[in-house]
């Protein structure tokens with residue numbers, strides 16, 4: 310019997326003979342990835358410089374890529390650039406090494422386990438909100454990043470205080486921007502060439518390293534500080550030969566958790582606010598839900614399940630502004646995906662951002678409508694028609710963590726303060742770096758205290 314998928318004869322936009330579709334991609338990756346779906350449907354064939362790639366939109370093909378044939382692929386080759394700073398941790402490593410670490414850290418991310426973090430998450434939000442005053446103008450995006458960073462630092466590594474955040478987030482800002490820029494270039498300037506940009510990049514990489522190694526050193530000197538937390542589990546772990554992780558390996562795992570764990574959630578939350586602050590009816594429905602379910606109490610792991618509208622607001626924000634706006638895999642051997650022959654070394658991309666705009670599953674796709682997630686939408690549409698957390702064995706390990714955290718942060722800010730965009734706030738544009746963030750941030754005025 311012929312596969313359903315044989316209907317696809319992959320096609321794609323004509324590009325220039327030299328760089329293929331690279332210019333269109335670099336000019337506006339979000340538009341490029343979205344147009345491909347509109348113009349070519351389930352799969353598109355593109356060329357970025359010398360590299361032919363497929364971009365998948367079809368759920369069946371994605372299932373093969375991410376689940377049934379995932380062992381034939383590794384994380385996207387283009388992410389090699391990111392390895393300069395994230396190293397070879399759980400998000401980038403391959404084969405047995407990846408499996409071992411993923412198995413090791415998995416128990417810290419189960420639905421049951423993350424419930425134990427809820428109280429710490431709420432304490433952190435409360436501490437941060439204690440610094441807010443009515444009438445103040447604030448950068449909501451910075452405040453939210455501070456919160457999500459502090460949550461990872463505390464829940465996974467038992468670290469408290471602003472100094473870690475500063476030491477890691479500041480160099481990371483430079484790295485994020487430069488890494489995204491280099492990933493978009495066909496031939497980035499080798500790092501040993503002493504340009505001002507390269508120097509700034511290398512300095513930031515060194516600062517980041519210093520900060521993470523200092524955390525490790527401190528913990529090894531005082532192992533009692535975070536007994537049972539993720540860091541202690543990583544430090545104590547032994548492989549089948551009884552060998553523990555080297556400092557370099559530990560640094561890589563820590564780094565990936567800090568980066569993967571705080572920026573994506575911060576972006577998703579900021580986007581959620583960007584919609585709420587422009588749609589008073591959404592804000593109103595949130596207040597009604599919080600009043601009804603919580604009656605002034607804090608959100609907890611127990612009442613999280615009842616905060617369904619709040620969850621839907623977050624799902625909808627991640628639909629329209631998927632923080633991981635694209636990712637992909639590279640084949641380690643020749644392999645077939647449906648009708649596609651993927652050659653060893655060839656890359657296959659997918660874009661949650663673009664996939665989420667398919668009108669077949671999301672009518673009026675540009676409208677922000679949290680209600681569309683009601684009545685189990687996710688059970689009624691194909692598995693990979695909505696995929697902010699990716700999927701399969703390399704999907705996001707922090708999905709439950711992130712959802713609980715985002716509901717707690719959103720709810721506690723709204724319970725405590727009315728916030729508004731600053732008068733004359735410019736439109737909030739998208740900036741696709743390593744993740745999709747609001748360009749120039751979101752500036753707010755703390756209007757008044759609630760309750």
Ligand code: HEM
Pocket residue numbers: 384399400401411461565566569570571573574577627631632633636637696697698699700702703704705706707708710711
């Ligand atoms: C809104 C928040 C988040 C979003 C949208 C998100 C999204 C994603 C996506 C799409 C992937 C898969 C990438 C791929 O297939 O190439 C991923 C992987 C990953 N995420 Fe998240 N993530 C979020 C929060 C978190 C949090 C809070 C943590 C940790 C505390 C985390 C840790 C990771 C790790 C370690 C991986 C790599 C997993 C592996 O390769 O085995 N993420 N994330």
